[in-house]
Amino acid sequence: MAATTVWTVFLVLTVLLTGRWWPWFLVQNVPPLTLVAVPLLLLALLPLARPVRRPLAAVLVVLLLAGAHLAGYGPGWGTVTSHPPGTPVTVFVWSTRYWEMSDDKDAFYAFLRRQHADVYLLQEYLYWKGDQPVRIDDSARLRREFPGYRASVEGELITLTRLPVVTAHHAPTPGGTGDWYWKGTKFQRTDLRVGGRTVSFYNVHLPVPFHLGNPFRANTYRASEGRSAWWTGELGKLRADVVGNPHPAVVSGDFNSPWMKGSSLGGGTRLHSPSASWLPPRSWPVSGFPLPRLWRLDWLFTNQDLAVADDRFGGGAAFSDHTAQQISLIVPAHTP
Template sequence: MGGAPRWRVRLVIGVTVAWLLFVVLHRVLSGRFWLWLLPDLVPPLVYLAGPLLLLAAAPLAGRSRRWWCSALAAASLALGAGQSGLHLGPLGPGAPAAPAGAVRVMSWNTEYWDQDDDPERFYGFLKAQRADVYLLQEYLHWTDGTPRQVDDLARLRREFPGYHIAAEGELVTLSRFPVAASPPVGPAVALGPGAAWNSAFLLAKTLRTDLRIGTSIISVYNVHIPTQYMLDENPLTSKFYSELHGRDAARKAQFRGLAADVEANRNAILVSGDFNTTGAMGDIQWLSDRLSRADDDRRLYPASWPAAGPALWRLDWTFTSSARIHGYRLLDPQGLSDHRAQAMLLSVGDDSDRKNRMASSN
């Protein structure tokens, strides 16, 4: 008499155990097993909110079981809180001021270039950022489920006179600084000179440009990792899972190629773009382990997609080695894209990350 209803006790215990099991499986399988790409789609904030809700619900399990449920919820919190995307930078002293001569960089997934936008607004937004280096993704149009090549280089040269332009597939990089080299990365090595645009679209998901800034060379990686899931696909068909498996293989090939190139590169490094990957996913952990990550210190939850909100996922990232980011911001794209733009100031010459990267590769 007076105890908690049996159904409620079972519900609280069942949900608490199931959530802990989910978090454990996530830590084990994310980035390792292709089918886990689907659970990986949950907003990372759930890894913090879920355990907190379970802790609040633990008393509903009754006196004899509340502490057991609390312990399980606390375990899931300990395992998952670091996956939540919560950023405590706004509570700290803030990043150091940018030195004189810092380089202004913009990195942005344009969402099919200017296909559904007024080109004047599109170029006006780009020029308003006054960036020294632009890393732009989705330099293409998308029609009837098919990527279409865009040839806007002539206009880019008119709008950005004096900039050096490198383009491959759907990626384009603009730089005030000379491009000393642009070696292919990962699967793009197989393309060769004069490759068809469709082949470049499939294989060239990282565009590396080695920029000469003063007496320094910095390797800039413009990245767009393929998405794992298309919203118009039916998960009740076998085709859905075969394509999911294929996308996982394509993503892993791009990540492996990027990792190998970064590990072998002794220049200063900037890696930035749309990774279609949250911080909770195992695919991106190696970047955070080896390089320094840039975060928006104005936001406790710096999400970049969807830009129109509520933005629950951070898919767009920037990492550096032997360089420092100042004043990193996620910008409202003013309706021109579903991704927030990354804007930052960059200074070259911090060797601490390079030493850490070299040590981790030995």
């Protein structure tokens, strides 16, 4: 009974505080699987609470269903079963883990070419040296590997497209050393012509919202508070841009949060998820960390009448700690 009470309080606080209070950023990164595993464990221990077994069982079933919903268990949502008439667009989204810094460069580019996407939304277009980000310029190689594509770079974000570019939006770049990364924008907006319409593609890489350090030192918590404010501020800027954008929008990338299902980007955005399994999709880590693949950090939102015909994770483990996301969109003809 005590454990059930504690878990109920934890679940309520998760709903109320996730993404809103900086100390909770340290807690909310538990694997979503935990929201199902804990009530299942308590249900298995019910014989130890025989006098209150029935009412406790009812409470735990409610907690299990609520946790499963929050964690993303159940059928996928947001994809369409029949394709509306319109222009198909393939989108490839991937956090590259510092471009091809420690990879076989030829194999890295061969992997990208094999996707044959109309639009590539790629994150971590940079190198890392010690504790400092390093800007790179691989434009000459990109032109050779992707003839007919246009590349647009914003900080550590790069969008490649063979669709006509209407506007490549760029935020002002801070001038200090490293400020392009630490103070620059964490999303990139590119407006593309699709059929007869303009569609905005948002390439997102929000910062890690907490700092892992010595728990007995105050600067660990100050750093965590600063990082959570950074994450929240960048998400707020993204929301404001989406809400003020009259064009239909595709918003995708690495949000560095497993709980975007409970967040809204505004502007009528809808969250999408692969529909092939009742298990929640997991995109991190697929390599590079001694951790099981239990988190989804990479998300997809659309708004207005854009339809997602297919959305799946797969590939990229040879080069990155994130699996890639492959998306098939349908952009309907504009109806006045």
